[in-house]
Amino acid sequence: xxxxxxxxxxxxxxxxxxxxxxxxxxxxxxxxxxxxxxxxxxxxxxxxxxxxxxxxxxxxxxxxxxxxxxxxxxxxxxxxxxxxxxxxxxxxxxxxxxxxxxxxxxxxxxxxxxxxxxxxxxxxxxxxxxxxxxxxxxxxxxxxxxxxxxxxxxxxxxxxxxxxxxxxxxxxxxxxxxxxxxxxxxxxxxxxxxxxxxxxxxxxxxxxxxxxxxxxxxxxxxxxxxxxxxxxxxxxxxxxxxxxxxxxxxxxxxxxxxxxxxxxxxxxxxxxxxxxxxxxxxxxxxxxxxxxxxxxxxxxxxxxxxxxxxxxxxxxxxxxxxxxxxxxxxxxxxxxxxxxxxxxxxxxxxxxxxxxxxxxxxxxxxxxxxxxxxxxxxxxxxxxxxxxxxxxxxxxxxxxxxxxxxxxxxx
Amino acid sequence: xxxxxxxxxxxxxxxxxxxxxxxxxxxxxxxxxxxxxxxxxxxxxxxxxxxxxxxxxxxxxxxxxxxxxxxxxxxxxxxxxxxxxxxxxxxxxxxxxxxxxxxxxxxxxxxxxxxxxxxxxxxxxxxxxxxxxxxxxxxxxxxxxxxxxxxxxxxxxxxxxxxxxxxxxxxxxxxxxxxxxxxxxxxxxxxx
Numbered sequence: 002x003x004x005x006x007x008x009x010x011x012x013x014x015x016x017x018x019x020x021x022x023x024x025x026x027x028x029x030x031x032x033x034x035x036x037x038x039x040x041x042x043x044x045x046x047x048x049x050x051x052x053x054x055x056x057x058x059x060x061x062x063x064x065x066x067x068x069x070x071x072x073x074x075x076x077x078x079x080x081x082x083x084x085x086x087x088x089x090x091x092x093x094x095x096x097x098x099x100x101x102x103x104x105x106x107x108x109x110x111x112x113x114x115x116x117x118x119x120x121x122x123x124x125x126x127x128x129x130x131x132x133x134x135x136x137x138x139x140x141x142x143x144x145x146x147x148x149x150x151x152x153x154x155x156x157x158x159x160x161x162x163x164x165x166x167x168x169x170x171x172x173x174x175x176x177x178x179x180x181x182x183x184x185x186x187x188x189x190x191x192x193x194x195x196x197x198x199x200x201x202x203x204x205x206x207x208x209x210x211x212x213x214x215x216x217x218x219x220x221x222x223x224x225x226x227x228x229x230x231x232x233x234x235x236x237x238x239x240x241x242x243x244x245x246x247x248x249x250x251x252x253x254x255x256x257x258x259x260x261x262x263x264x265x266x267x268x269x270x271x272x273x274x275x276x277x278x279x280x281x282x283x284x285x286x287x288x289x290x291x292x293x294x295x296x297x298x299x300x301x302x303x304x305x306x307x308x309x310x311x312x313x314x315x316x317x318x319x320x321x322x323x324x325x326x327x328x329x330x331x332x333x334x335x336x337x338x339x340x341x342x343x344x345x346x347x348x349x350x351x352x353x354x355x356x357x358x359x360x361x362x363x364x365x366x367x368x369x370x371x372x373x374x375x376x377x378x379x380x381x382x383x384x385x386x387x388x389x390x391x392x393x394x395x396x397x398x399x400x401x402x403x404x405x406x407x408x409x410x411x412x
Numbered sequence: 413x414x415x416x417x418x419x420x421x422x423x424x425x426x427x428x429x430x431x432x433x434x435x436x437x438x439x440x441x442x443x444x445x446x447x448x449x450x451x452x453x454x455x456x457x458x459x460x461x462x463x464x465x466x467x468x469x470x471x472x473x474x475x476x477x478x479x480x481x482x483x484x485x486x487x488x489x490x491x492x493x494x495x496x497x498x499x500x501x502x503x504x505x506x507x508x509x510x511x512x513x514x515x516x517x518x519x520x521x522x523x524x525x526x527x528x529x530x531x532x533x534x535x536x537x538x539x540x541x542x543x544x545x546x547x548x549x550x551x552x553x554x555x556x557x558x559x560x561x562x563x564x565x566x567x568x569x570x571x572x573x574x575x576x577x578x579x580x581x582x583x584x585x586x587x588x589x590x591x592x593x594x595x596x597x598x599x600x601x602x603x604x
Binding site: 174273275276 | 444
């Protein structure tokens with residue numbers, strides 16, 4: 002059924018259709034509307050046999066999800082930003098124990114400086130925590146990925162993070178096609194746990210493992226994730242057959258057939274990238290895009306194949322690995338088996354708009370550096386650096402930048 | 413060719429107001445109204461830290477095909493200004509397309525607001541939306557009335573779709589009052 006609703010509402014309704022049995026969450030912007038809507042749906046009795054548990058922190062949210070999943074319940078939570086960091090230890094436990102929890106990350110920047118707006122710093126910081134990471138381009142894809150995520154998680158007995166851009170998607174009203182309960186039930190069978198805490202057949206989950214077997218347990222964790230490289234496209238194909246539309250998979254290509262330049266990106270910015278590419282194509286520029294729908298496991302072969310004809314690659318990314326630069330570009334470089342330039346363009350940090358005008362200029366540039374910060378206010382940075390050179394006690398940097406930006410006298 | 417001329421046919425609206433005036437809800441309801449007419453629509457707020465009284469911006473795009481663009485609306489085809497005191501605080505007219513539409517919540521004319529020079533260049537209209545809302549909703553919340561006015565001055569959505577969107581977003585007396593305000597504003601704007 003076609004609906005014009007907020008992205009958060011769409012995700013909440015899709016999660017409800019997946020018949021979760023335990024939802025535990027702690028509110029944090031921009032995830033709040035998702036769990037508010039789910040709380041309402043559970044209270045109305047429209048989520049079947051589901052318990053909504055208010056917890057006191059994100060660490061508790063993930064811990065409750067771990068307990069629920071180990072007891073055989075289909076468990077769901079959602080978070081963002083500092084909330085994801087606060088549950089970091091439990092994230093590794095969920096994946097290490099092989100518990101198929103599904104979580105939405107409403108992507109938001111990480112402080113300091115505190116910033117409530119969108120970028121990918123939060124989920125990128127947890128890219129190697131053992132969870133599968135899927136990135137949504139639109140609200141339709143966000144809701145569809147949640148349905149696939151439960152299927153994938155339970156098939157592999159691994160947790161899955163569905164990443165969607167905070168505010169840009171979570172707070173946007175757009176058209177979505179909401180499937181029926183019958184369709185979702187046909188795609189997503191009831192949860193059959195591989196392991197279960199059952200008083201009648203007692204087991205212990207979470208044994209201490211010493212040097213004699215720790216490597217083997219980690220090896221299996223890696224092998225399990227790599228198995229997802231087969232299953233992600235398989236479940237996406239099955240999804241297309243069942244629901245009649247494309248969602249998920251490992252990567253999506255856009256006009257790459259004869260493209261000299263391929264732009265690699267994740268998430269909602271791909272829409273603006275595609276519009277920019279169409280404008281450039283009309284002027285005869287041979288440019289295309291590669292969207293990474295599954296970031297973990299890293300789809301090395303699919304990326305290599307998609308970039309096979311490219312003469313150069315521009316990786317547009319909403320996060321920064323301080324001390325190395327682009328995180329996605331570092332991954333992209335591992336997928337290339339020939340020497341072509343890979344340029345990182347760091348964009349949209351802390352919610353800065355990514356415009357067609359700026360993208361058009363950067364994509365057209367033939368003098369890109371290894372790493373470029375889109376729309377960087379260079380004079381502002383120079384002023385702050387000059388001040389730091391001059392003064393030992395130059396003061397707190399974020400406050401100094403804001404005063405400079407707004408033309409206020411320095412303290 | 414996919415996406416050809418996507419920009420040219422798209423209609424973009426920017427709504428300016430203050431926290432508490434229902435700016436974000438207005439953009440959302442406008443998108444619902446367009447959706448009800450079978451069109452694609454996208455509404456989103458400017459994501460500021462919203463506080464009562466602080467300037468707030470929300471956007472709505474309407475098109476006949478899927479909308480992929482995620483940048484803020486920088487070249488609007490229409491502006492809805494929910495609070496005329498913003499005229500002296502924010503560059504509300506920034507980027508307005510030539511011949512674009514400006515709808516301001518005010519009982520005064522553009523000339524009286526000191527905006528005479530805009531009348532030649534744009535389609536301009538003022539509407540006493542807060543007064544209409546006071547009458548029908550009991551509170552000076554101008555958003556629904558302005559959407560009724562927008563239906564009258566633009567060819568983008570019908571009044572029926574606007575009132576249906578209001579009823580989708582609100583219920584009971586609040587929905588009735590706002591739908592009545594939108595209808596009254598529509599008639600007012602048509603009579604001008």
